[in-house]
Amino acid sequence: MLIKDGIIRDRSIYGVPVIIDLLPRRKNYSRWIKTELEYITNHNTDNWKKGADAKANVKYLKSVRLRSLSWHLTVDDHCIIQTMPLIYNGWHCTDGHDSDSGNITSIGIEGCLNKDGNWKTTRLNMIKLNVYLMNNLPNLKGDNWKKTIVGHYWWYKKNCPSQILKEKGGFTAFRNDCIQYNKDLIAKKDIFDYEDMLNELSDWGKLYISDVKKIVKENNHNWPGIIEKLYYHAGKRS
């Protein structure tokens, strides 16, 4: 299982290393409500200082005495750190603890803005994380990406995620980039499946893969005709 008990078990997400560094339970979780989180809320740290990467932000989160500050995942240009199990609510949306508040219903992602980091890569890593969660958490709002992927401002009128909001197209562009990234993933999978299928056909028809490709091309992707031809070859060679 890729996510078990709310902990990401994959070592990397689309090439971005994942580090698990959980907060102690007593700290900052505000309320340990076991809930099926339905949304993903994106934030920016608003800490532009040199060195304020994911590791530094998690260190801050661990040291802060405030009880009402916690989120699940911190992203920078080289890693993703999980600090809370995804099955428990955090405290990052400024909107209290009603049953439909962002704090209770959403996973919190913080994207780092440290000036010695590469924001473009951090943004891409945030996109990858949103796509991964959409694909691996069935309790999120199904494939309703528009409803599920939100920014802090959606819950509470705050300029957050500040960097994403000031970019061209704002949060809509960010969300659309998530949707596009997922489409590209699916397209890549199609190509992979196609190659796989050609391999299987070459085994079955006892033909070199180059011959199978030739038959596919000659028959202009007319599959009944292609299968018939492969049958003929298989029969002849068996």
Ligand SMILES: [Zn+2]
């Ligand atoms: Zn925020």
